[in-house]
Amino acid sequence: MQFSGAKFVYLHHIIMAILMKGLTIFRRTTKSEGVIKLRFRLRDGRDVDLYHKSEIKADLKDLAKFEDDGNLRPKVSIYNHELKEQIDREMDAIEGAYIELCDKMDKSLITAKLFEETITKHLHPEDYIAVTKEETLLERYDRFIREGYRDGTFAEKRVLQYKGLYNELKRYLIIHHQLSILPKNFSADDLMELRLFLFEEYKYVSKYPSLYEEIKERCIPSKERAQNTVAIKLRMLQAFYTELEDRDEIDVSPFRKLGRNRRKVVMKESYDQPIYLLQEEFLTVMKTEVPETLQETKDVFLLQCAFGSRIEDFKSLNMDKIGVNIDGIPYIHYLPQKTLRNNEHKEEIEIPIMKYALEIIKKWEFKFPILKYVTGKSGYNVKIRRLLEYCKIDRDVKIFDKDSASNIYKPLYTMGSSKLCRKTHLDMLTKVQVNMYVSGHHKEGSNAVKHYSSLSLKDRFILMCAAYEQPLYKVDKELNVIG
DSSP states (O other): OOOOHHHHHHHHHHHHHIIIIIEEEEOOOOOSSSEEEEEEEEEETTTEEEEEEEEEEEEHHHHTTBOTTSSBOTTOOSOOHHHHHHHHHHHHHHHHHHHHHHHHSOGGGOOHHHHHHHHHHHHOHHHHHHHHSOOOHHHHHHHHHHHHHHTTSSOHHHHHHHHHHHHHHHHHHHHTTOTTOOGGGOOHHHHHHHHHHHHHGGGGTTTOGGGGTTSOGGGSOOSOOOHHHHHHHHHHHHHHHHHHHHTTSSSSOHHHHTOHHHHHHHTOOOOOOOOOOOHHHHHHHHHOOOOHHHHHHHHHHHHHHHHOOOHHHHHTOOGGGEEEOTTSOEEEEEOOSTTGGGOTTOOOEEEEOOHHHHHHHHHHTTOOGGGGOSSSTTSHHHHHHHHHHHTTOOOEEEEEETTTTEEEEEEGGGGOSHHHHHHHHHHHHHHHHHHHHHHTSSOTTOHHHHGGGGSOHHHHHHHHHHHHTOOOOOBOTTOOBOO
């Protein structure tokens, strides 16, 4: 890298600022012993205050022998040499990355993301060299997933969904002899061919059995995928191509080349009218005596209906997530996983625990073997359908049938799943609010009702108990009922 005289002087000042005070090990822990991952901090005047989280694991006893600037403390002769080498290497990479960025732009414009990417390039130059060559569509999509997870853009569940599409895309490219195709050469026509493949992949299973040998049987396509499923997969691929556009790696996304009307059809998602248990149907399930083989299913189903939690959140609940407020009302609290990335202030959901729900919790303490498998031939969803059938929840519900292009009717119990719990919960609480209109206390569309979510925990507890026909009660801190 060649510098002019003025540029050399400027970068010399940058280097001196880093060496004198700007780059330090960032110690922020209440631990006195154990192992932590090292973080580093780089400051340069008022404009720059950047942090870097490394992969270095350091024992706090070893770390205590180092100054904040990475040098050994005075009179220290016995120390962890490997840790010293790791710290030096990391600080050299940070320094090199910062100098490189200062050469390209004003230091006040350096973002945390750009800083991390440049440090990674200095730490792993071999990887950087590898990604500068033209990658195939599959290689670039794989890197898109890995970087999204590394940067926190994708949560673990989202990564699994993107990897699922990766596997489907790979099978498509193999079948169509396009494994070496580049992202920029994947056309709008290719996109439409991929869409058709996603709908009809089940037809290829018998033709290309080797492509499905290592896939779990329940994951092998056995019927045509639904429009919504395919649309969601295409939206994930669209997000990938949008990033390539944003990074100027391609000129135009194939999704843009589809044209507005065709893209609207391709990406369209449609949903049937929501299906849920009416209040009397829910109470029927609650009051029905069931055989021992269905008792756990009944308890779990009723508990999930009480909370309305998504299945992943529901599975994560435990006794530590129960609190009791000053009014003696027990409640569960948790961070919803689906919206965690956009939950800037990490605000928890708080849901009052009705009396019947507390009794189930005390009985099981959230240790439900049935939740080990939600889907599959003997999973939780299937057992919900058996429970509802036993309780004679057989009201006909309307489903749109794509093949006949008309509505068909099925007994409600055939539609049983964990999603039914959430929809039932939301509907029952909505009905309580509708009752407010009926009572004349509020006009329809009243802001007082729209602000249901801002009601106090006590107010929501009263509404929930009314909806589920449960008694009001209080508990002490040990969850003993006291009134």
